[in-house]
Amino acid sequence: MGKVIKAFIFDLDGVITDTAELHYRAWQKMADDEGYFFNREVNERLRGVSRRASLEIILDGKVIPEEKMLALMEKKNNDYKTLLETITSDDILPGMYDLLIELRARGIKIALASASRNAVPILRKLGIYDMFDAIGDGNSVVRAKPEPDVFVHAAGQLRIAVEDSLVVEDAEAGVKGAVDCGMMSIGIGPDERVGAADIVYPEPGDINLESVIDYYKA
Numbered sequence: 001m002g003k004v005i006k007a008f009i010f011d012l013d014g015v016i017t018d019t020a021e022l023h024y025r026a027w028q029k030m031a032d033d034e035g036y037f038f039n040r041e042v043n044e045r046l047r048g049v050s051r052r053a054s055l056e057i058i059l060d061g062k063v064i065p066e067e068k069m070l071a072l073m074e075k076k077n078n079d080y081k082t083l084l085e086t087i088t089s090d091d092i093l094p095g096m097y098d099l100l101i102e103l104r105a106r107g108i109k110i111a112l113a114s115a116s117r118n119a120v121p122i123l124r125k126l127g128i129y130d131m132f133d134a135i136g137d138g139n140s141v142v143r144a145k146p147e148p149d150v151f152v153h154a155a156g157q158l159r160i161a162v163e164d165s166l167v168v169e170d171a172e173a174g175v176k177g178a179v180d181c182g183m184m185s186i187g188i189g190p191d192e193r194v195g196a197a198d199i200v201y202p203e204p205g206d207i208n209l210e211s212v213i214d215y216y217k218a
């Protein structure tokens, strides 16, 4: 392929930290309080999906007034933010801090591309905000994943071409966005979910930078 990776663009939830569990608990509380059906299986479908789209999935076709939608999203987000207060650098997923250090040492740029509007405070609480050269989050673009906008935004901030950028994603929607805009891609999780990525690893800590570089160089 003869490709050189100039930037790593990371998803946040499920890649750098496991906030997916906290999102789940906050949505479960909202659903229980409102009497909506929700469980971990439904929660799987919320991976990488925006706050509003997540609520629509939980509503499962039920139509409620816009004011109520907004109130439920705000309530979930407040509960989620309370859960986030407990986060520390211990919540960085295994291997990810070392990977960031390795990338910096090699001069490869680092960016975030998350659907979350809480991404910046989360990176600060994890103590790794300063390691990122660019941030794309839920406030940066209008069209959420699976559209590629947040990835293109992140690469643009880095001034690096999309084809020289590699995305690390745990969500089907995120992998689709990355592939659709011509970026290299690593999927984290089962093939059924992220098999469209160039390279798939079960866990973020399994990423082997040397072999990823060799894969694209070959």
Ligand code: BG6
Residues within 6 Å of the ligand: 012, 013, 020, 023, 046, 047, 048, 049, 050, 051, 054, 077, 114, 115, 116, 117, 118, 119, 138
């Ligand atoms: C994504 C998560 O990163 O961000 C989703 O995977 C979440 O589960 C989305 O819904 C939006 O996050 P937030 O923090 O803006 O509600």
Ligand code: MG
Residues within 6 Å of the ligand: 011, 012, 013, 014, 015, 047, 048, 169, 170, 171
């Ligand atoms: Mg994710």
